[in-house]
Amino acid sequence: MNAHSLVSRFNFRLTFWKGVFIILLLLGMVSTFVRFFFGLGTATNLSDQFPWGLWIGFDVLCGVGLAAGGFSLAAIVYIFNIKKFHPIVRPAILTAFLGYLLVIIALLFDLGRPYRIWHPIVMWNPHSVMFEVGWCVMLYTTVLALEFSPIVLERLRWNKFLKIIRTFLIPLVILGVILSTLHQSSLGSLYLIVPEKLYPLWYSPLLPVLFFISAVAVGFAMVIFESFLSARAFNKQLERSLVSELARVIVFILSLYALLKLQDFARQDVWSFMFINRTETYFFWAEILLGVVIPMILLSIPKIRHNERTLFIGVLLVVLGFIMNRLNVAITGMESYAQANYFPSWMEISVTLMIVALGFAAFRTAVKYLPIFEKSEHIEIPYRKQIKIRKVENRQLQKEKTTN
Amino acid sequence: MSYGFLIDTTLCIGCEACMEACQETYQLPSNDHYELSAEKYTVVKSKTISEGDIYYRQMCMHCQDPTCASVCPVAAFEKTPEGPVIYHENRCMGCRYCIMACPFDVPKFEWQKSLPLVKKCTMCYQRIKEGKIPACAEACPTGATLFGQREDLIQIAQERIKQEKDKYYPYIYGLNEAGGTSVLIISSVALTDLGFKANNFQEPLSKLTWEVMKEIPNVVAFSGVFLFGLSWIINRRIKLQETPVEVDKDSGREKEEN
Numbered sequence: 001m002n003a004h005s006l007v008s009r010f011n012f013r014l015t016f017w018k019g020v021f022i023i024l025l026l027l028g029m030v031s032t033f034v035r036f037f038f039g040l041g042t043a044t045n046l047s048d049q050f051p052w053g054l055w056i057g058f059d060v061l062c063g064v065g066l067a068a069g070g071f072s073l074a075a076i077v078y079i080f081n082i083k084k085f086h087p088i089v090r091p092a093i094l095t096a097f098l099g100y101l102l103v104i105i106a107l108l109f110d111l112g113r114p115y116r117i118w119h120p121i122v123m124w125n126p127h128s129v130m131f132e133v134g135w136c137v138m139l140y141t142t143v144l145a146l147e148f149s150p151i152v153l154e155r156l157r158w159n160k161f162l163k164i165i166r167t168f169l170i171p172l173v174i175l176g177v178i179l180s181t182l183h184q185s186s187l188g189s190l191y192l193i194v195p196e197k198l199y200p201l202w203y204s205p206l207l208p209v210l211f212f213i214s215a216v217a218v219g220f221a222m223v224i225f226e227s228f229l230s231a232r233a234f235n236k237q238l239e240r241s242l243v244s245e246l247a248r249v250i251v252f253i254l255s256l257y258a259l260l261k262l263q264d265f266a267r268q269d270v271w272s273f274m275f276i277n278r279t280e281t282y283f284f285w286a287e288i289l290l291g292v293v294i295p296m297i298l299l300s301i302p303k304i305r306h307n308e309r310t311l312f313i314g315v316l317l318v319v320l321g322f323i324m325n326r327l328n329v330a331i332t333g334m335e336s337y338a339q340a341n342y343f344p345s346w347m348e349i350s351v352t353l354m355i356v357a358l359g360f361a362a363f364r365t366a367v368k369y370l371p372i373f374e375k376s377e378h379i380e381i382p383y384r385k386q387i388k389i390r391k392v393e394n395r396q397l398q399k400e401k402t403t404n
Numbered sequence: 405m406s407y408g409f410l411i412d413t414t415l416c417i418g419c420e421a422c423m424e425a426c427q428e429t430y431q432l433p434s435n436d437h438y439e440l441s442a443e444k445y446t447v448v449k450s451k452t453i454s455e456g457d458i459y460y461r462q463m464c465m466h467c468q469d470p471t472c473a474s475v476c477p478v479a480a481f482e483k484t485p486e487g488p489v490i491y492h493e494n495r496c497m498g499c500r501y502c503i504m505a506c507p508f509d510v511p512k513f514e515w516q517k518s519l520p521l522v523k524k525c526t527m528c529y530q531r532i533k534e535g536k537i538p539a540c541a542e543a544c545p546t547g548a549t550l551f552g553q554r555e556d557l558i559q560i561a562q563e564r565i566k567q568e569k570d571k572y573y574p575y576i577y578g579l580n581e582a583g584g585t586s587v588l589i590i591s592s593v594a595l596t597d598l599g600f601k602a603n604n605f606q607e608p609l610s611k612l613t614w615e616v617m618k619e620i621p622n623v624v625a626f627s628g629v630f631l632f633g634l635s636w637i638i639n640r641r642i643k644l645q646e647t648p649v650e651v652d653k654d655s656g657r658e659k660e661e662n
Binding site (some may be wrong): 036037038039040041042046047048049051052075078079080081110111112113114116117119120123124125126127128129130131132133134170174177178181182185186189190192193194195196197205208398 | 440441442471473474475476477478479480495496497498499500501503504505507509512513514515516517518519520521601605609610612613614615616617620623624627628631632634635638639642648
């Protein structure tokens with residue numbers, strides 16, 4: 001490689017987004033310094049009244065949920081063997097892997113003594129939901145790393161390892177699904193212990209189930225969302241029939257979620273809380289309408305699903321609604337009990353933004369240097385048709401055989 | 405057999421000797437902030453009602469089935485057989501789930517330190533081990549904070565309420581709250597009037613999460629078998645469909661070959 005190609009390879013052009021990225025990184029680094037040298041009290045607006053804030057509410061609860069596409073899509077492709085979704089399974093696994101790494105980074109910020117993050121490995125308390133979440137996140141991040149490794153191994157041409165990983169792919173995927181089911185729901189179980197602290201509109205014995213279902217829905221939404229962004233960023237064709245079909249799956253999951261919610265409201269008898277003039281009420285309705293009802297209606301209309309623009313809006317609403325839900329549980333719903341008027345400090349916000357920015361940058365870099373998106377020569381054939389074609393081929397083969 | 409406190413607010417004169425004793429024993433800085441914090445493990449508060457001031461203490465209730473111990477991912481909290489709920493600071497990673505979960509809002513965090521820990525009353529566990537009684541109970545001049553076996557304290561409380569019916573509100577706070585606590589409180593008014601939690605949680609809170617947690621082995625076993633089965637069936641079907649079909653000569657119909 002001569003000097004010229006080296007230069008052209010690393011040539012750096014400042015674009016708008018790169019500028020934003022650098023600013024976020026700098027602000028985040030200032031906050032990081034303050035947080036680790038002067039303590040959580042200085043860097044955050046957290047207090048004894050409000051011990052969990054933005055970092056738990058957004059970075060952890062939303063981060064883990066938004067990365068749920070990894071396990072659900074892996075299940076669809078490798079367990080249900082619906083091969084047509086194969087082109088988007090890799091970006092989904094990449095997002096999940098990056099997402100979990102970022103969650104762990106965020107945890108290091110939030111923990112009072114981050115260097116003890118390994119303690120749950122040796123100091124057990126099986127009664128603790130947090131203990132279970134910790135173990136699941138740890139194991140699942142390992143599983144994701146292994147699921148992701150073929151992409152790197154392909155690039156490095158380490159075929160021996162590749163073969164080993166491929167043999168164990170199905171058990172790995174199944175393990176990933178089990179671990180995800182456990183901790184996606186357990187993030188909801190975390191809040192089961194605060195029946196009188198969490199506002200009645202959000203507290204429910206069904207929290208684990210609701211958290212799991214909404215995570216599956218938003219996982220798919222994120223997969224579509226990413227496909228859009230990468231199609232735009234890398235100038236490639238969107239797998240349109242795939243994403244619109246995924247959107248149909250989202251409608252199904254969202255209706256399941258809505259049904260469960262309704263049943264839960266009835267059982268908990270919280271109707272009276274829905275129409276009182278309080279901040280919680282507005283946040284609640286915004287979450288339900290924007291995140292569940294409207295996208296459900298939008299995405300159930302085929303015309304909207306098949307149009308790139310409107311599909312994007314529908315999916316974006318699902319994602320935003322999900323984020324609102326998690327923030328409502330973690331922050332809005334805890335405000336009235338705590339009486340602390342918590343709102344994240346600029347340092348909390350800047351750390352969160354820095355972590356998100358790092359995620360975007362890592363995704364971009366990975367897509368640039370690794371074979372994440374398959375070549376578009378791939379021809380899409382719907383599942384059932386594929387089988388028919390095979391049968392026809394078989395018959396022809398048979399005929400040839402018999403004539404011979 | 406476990407120890408506990410009986411706090412009788414009708415005997416408390418608000419001298420704050422317990423607060424000072426606590427502060428001295430643990431060498432805590434003094435401040436005039438009358439709230440529990442990482443630097444105050446107990447606090448004497450007062451409430452004015454028609455008959456005059458009522459003084460009452462806030463401190464760790466030392467639950468029989470502590471929520472903090474149930475939620476802590478690294479088992480940093482422990483309910484000792486002697487009664488105190490103690491904290492192993494070398495385990496704690498600072499996740500603050502205990503602060504979130506405690507129904508009495510007792511554990512407090514060292515927010516200003518770069519390497520913080522959680523702080524709360526330990527019922528002077530070290531002193532109990534040495535055969536002494538907790539510093540606050542020792543310092544109390546009126547017997548408003550009484551230290552002893554929980555069973556004995558319950559009897560004393562019941563007797564006091566029985567003998568002076570017009571002096572006491574007939575309720576022992578802590579008998580069943582959050583599944584029962586080692587600290588029992590009796591008073592001339594309902595404890596809820598003093599800002600204590602309403603007695604709507606008579607069972608340990610840890611039950612709420614355990615109901616879900618105990619299902620985990622089932623979920624793992626069921627979904628493991630289910631998913632393996634599913635993937636096996638689906639893959640087999642696809643494989644079968646891929647294998648060439650043989651024409652059965654007798655009936656003239658297709659027959660699938662394995």
